[in-house]
Amino acid sequence: xxxxxxxxxxxxxxxxxxxxxxxxxxxxxxxxxxxxxxxxxxxxxxxxxxxxxxxxxxxxxxxxxxxxxxxxxxxxxxxxxxxxxxxxxxxxxxxxxxxxxxxxxxxxxxxxxxxxxxxxxxxxxxxxxxxxxxxxxxxxxxxxxxxxxxxxxxxxxxxxxxxxxxxxxxxxxxxxxxxxxxxxxxxxxxxxxxxxxxxxxxxxxxxxxxxxxxxxxxxxxxxxxxxxxxxxxxxxxxxxxxxxxxxxxxxxxxxxxxxxxxxxxxxxxxxxxxxxxxxxxxxxxxxxxxxxxxxxxxxxxxxxxxxxxxxxxxxxxxxxxxxxxxxxxxxxxxxxxxxxxxxx
Ligand code: GLN
Numbered sequence: 001x002x003x004x005x006x007x008x009x010x011x012x013x014x015x016x017x018x019x020x021x022x023x024x025x026x027x028x029x030x031x032x033x034x035x036x037x038x039x040x041x042x043x044x045x046x047x048x049x050x051x052x053x054x055x056x057x058x059x060x061x062x063x064x065x066x067x068x069x070x071x072x073x074x075x076x077x078x079x080x081x082x083x084x085x086x087x088x089x090x091x092x093x094x095x096x097x098x099x100x101x102x103x104x105x106x107x108x109x110x111x112x113x114x115x116x117x118x119x120x121x122x123x124x125x126x127x128x129x130x131x132x133x134x135x136x137x138x139x140x141x142x143x144x145x146x147x148x149x150x151x152x153x154x155x156x157x158x159x160x161x162x163x164x165x166x167x168x169x170x171x172x173x174x175x176x177x178x179x180x181x182x183x184x185x186x187x188x189x190x191x192x193x194x195x196x197x198x199x200x201x202x203x204x205x206x207x208x209x210x211x212x213x214x215x216x217x218x219x220x221x222x223x224x225x226x227x228x229x230x231x232x233x234x235x236x237x238x239x240x241x242x243x244x245x246x247x248x249x250x251x252x253x254x255x256x257x258x259x260x261x262x263x264x265x266x267x268x269x270x271x272x273x274x275x276x277x278x279x280x281x282x283x284x285x286x287x288x289x290x291x292x293x294x295x296x297x298x299x300x301x302x303x304x305x306x307x308x309x310x311x312x313x314x315x316x317x318x319x320x321x322x323x324x325x326x327x328x329x330x331x332x333x334x335x336x337x338x339x340x341x342x343x344x
Contacts, residue, residue, distance in 0.1 A: 035082045035084075037333070037334060038076055038078070038082060038083075038084050038305070038334065039084045040333075041076075041084075041329070041330045041333035041334050042074050042075075042076050042084040042085075042086050042330055043084075043086055044329065044333070045074060045325075045326040045327075045329040045330045045333075046072065046074050046086040046087045046326065048325075048326075048329060049072070049322045049325045049326050049329070050072050050087065050322070052321065052322050052325065053069075053313070054313065054315070054321045055313030055314050055315050055320070055321035055322075056069075056313050056314060057069055057295070057312045057313055057314070058293040058294070058295075058312075058314055058318070060195070061188070061191055061192045061195060061293070062191050062195065063094075063187050063188045063190075063191035063192070064094070064188070064191075064293060064294060064312070067093060067294070067295065067312045068312070069312050069313050071088045071091055071093075071295070071310060071311060071312060072087045072088055072309075072310070072311045072322055073085075073086070073087040073088035073089040073090075073091070073232065073233030073234075073309065073310040073311075074086050074087055074089070074233060074237075074307065074308075074309050074310075074326050074330070075089055075233045075234045075236065075237030075238075075307065075308045075309075076237055076305050076306070076307050076308075076330065077237045077238050077240070077241035077250055077251070077305065077306055078241065078244075078250065078304065078305045079241065079244055079245035079248075079250050079303065079304075079305075080250065081241075081250040081251055083237070085233070085234055085237070087233075088233070088310060089232060089233045089234045089310075090232055090234070091232060091310070092185065092230040092231065092232050093185075093230065093231065093232070093294045093295060093296060093310055093312070094185050094188040094227060094228050094229065094230060094231075094292070094294040095174070095226075095227065095228075095229045095230070095231045095236075095292055095294060095296060096227045096292030096293045096294040096296065097129065097146065097151070097227065097290065097291065097292040097293065098231075098236065098239075098290050098291065098292040098296050098297075098298055099170075099174065099226040099227055099229055099292070100145055100146045100151040100154070100290065101146070101243075101265060101269060101273075101290050101298070102170075102173050102174050102177055102239070103145075103151070103154055103155055103158065103170055103173070103226055104116070104145045104146075104154055104265060104268065105173060105177075105247075105256075105257050105261060105265055106158055106169060106170065106173045106257075107145075107154055107157050107158060108257070108261040108264060108265065109173075109257045109258060109261060110158070110159055111157065111159070113261070113264050115157060116145060116154065116157075119141075119153065119157075119211050119212070120140065120141065120142075120143040120144065120145060120149070120150040120153050120154070120206075120211055121138075121141055121142040121143055121144055121150075122144050122145075122264075122267070122268055122271065123142050123144055123271065124144060124271050124272045124276075124278060124279075125138075125142065125143060125144065125147055125272075125276075126276055127147070127276060128275065128276060128318075129146075129147045129148050129275050129318065130147070130148045130198055130199065130202065131147070131149075132198075132201065132202060132205065134147070134149065135149045135202060135205050135206065135209070136205075139209050140153070140205070140206050140209030140210075140211040141209075141211075143206075143211075144268060144271065144272045145268060146268060146269070146272040146273060146290065147272065147275070148199055148202055148223075149202045149205070149206050149211075151223060152199065152202060152203045152206060152212075152216075152219050152220055152223045153206045153211045153212040153219070154212075155170070155219050155222050155223040155226065156203075156206075156207075156211075156212030156213065156214055156216070156218075156219030157212050157213070158170060158222075163218050163221070163222065166222055167222055167225065170222065170225075170226050171183075171184075171226075171229070173256065173257075174226070174229055174239075176249065176252075176254060176256040177238070177239040177242050177243075177249065177256055178231065178235040178238055178239050179235075179238050179242075179249050179251045179252040179254075180235070182229050182230065182231060182235070183229070183230060184225055184228045184229055184230065185228050185229070185230040186228075188227075188228040188230075188294075189224060189225055189228035192224050192227065192228060193221070193224050196220065196224055199220050199223070199224070200216075200217070200220050202220075203216035203217065203219055203220040203223075204216050207219075227292075231296065232310065233296070233308045233309060233310040234308070235308065236296050236297075236298050236308025236309070236310070237298075237306055237307060237308035238250070238251055238306070238308075239298060239306070239308065240298035240299060240300050240305075240306025240307055240308050241305065241306030242256055242306070243262060243265065243266065243288075243298075243300045243302075243306060244300045244301060244302055244303060244304060244305055244306040245303075245306075246259035246262055247259050247261065247262050262302075266288040266300060266302065267288070269288035269289055269290050269300070270282055270287075270288040270289075273288060273289045273290040273291065274289060274290075274291050274317065274319050274324075275291070275317050275318055275319065276317055277315075277317040277319060281319075281324070284328060285299070285327065285328050285331055285336075285337060286331075286336075286337035286338050286339040286340065287299045287300060287301055287327065287331055287336060287337065287338070288300045288302075289327065291318065291319040291320060291323070293314060293318055294312070295310055295311050295312035295313070295314070295320045295323070296308065296309065296310050296320070296323070297309045297319065297320050297323040297324065297327060299327045299331070301331060301334075301336035301337075301338060302338055304334070304336055305334065305336065307326075307327050307330060307331075309322070309323035309326050309327060310323070311323050311326075
């Protein structure tokens with residue numbers, strides 16, 4: 001739910017995009033961006049937005065309020081593993097909602113797309129990510145996997161005989177996307193587990209509407225753990241680039257998921273990756289993306305590049321302010337918008 005004041009903040013945060021679009025969107029080139037251009041675009045975006053101090057760290061999870069707000073890291077990786085990393089690319093932070101993408105990938109891989117489409121749906125709710133009203137309105141249907149009710153249900157659909165087995169698979173797919181063994185930030189996990197009454201209520205409600213099998217308390221706990229997986233901007237860039245490269249990690253060369261599942265994942269990112277601002281985001285960038293309240297964003301230009309950014313202050317919709325601006329600027333410089341093509 002947004003107040004008029006937060007709407008005004010949001011309008012301000014997006015004013016730059018209006019200016020960018022007035023100049024006309026960049027058109028796609030036939031050749032992929034040269035590495036020198038990639039580096040220049042990433043450095044320019046970092047320099048341009050590092051002094052931007054709009055937005056505020058999430059604080060409803062107490063540990064997130066403690067993260068230094070000035071952190072700003074950007075990584076870009078291409079399918080052929082050309083890369084550029086600038087700024088605070090090493091500090092770790094919790095992946096939060098970006099994890100929803102990779103747990104969805106796991107469920108697609110294990111059970112296919114129809115399970116998700118028929119149970120929780122793939123449409124946007126148009127409501128905030130932890131809306132209970134949306135669950136009630138649609139009885140847990142039409143939720144999509146990238147808002148909390150759908151994401152908790154998605155985690156509850158991962159197959160396994162025990163919580164440990166399910167967790168190993170969830171952590172495993174995140175690690176495969178990143179190309180290294182990831183782990184949980186225990187401080188963030190505990191902070192969220194102690195304060196996630198709302199998500200527990202959402203889990204119970206989704207279970208009452210029979211949107212996923214098994215124990216809702218277990219699904220919420222595993223969901224909370226997956227949100228606390230620690231990554232850095234470099235990891236996010238590799239994870240995004242794996243999606244840009246048909247599910248094959250460009251660094252490790254491991255085929256993490258079947259390429260046929262990638263379009264569906266990107267479609268849900270395009271529809272709901274930036275919560276109730278997803279339409280605005282897509283309108284201005286054309287890029288499937290996913291944000292997290294830890295300050296991370298991933299964005300994918302299919303076949304061209306994946307970007308990962310980290311900057312904790314969020315706008316009223318819960319998306320990193322500097323991250324959105326940096327990705328927009330880099331993508332415009334590299335002709336990343338998949339909808340912008342030269343007429344033949
Ligand atoms: N763990 C967070 C929550 O459930 C994730 C939300 C987010 O990143 N938008 O509230």
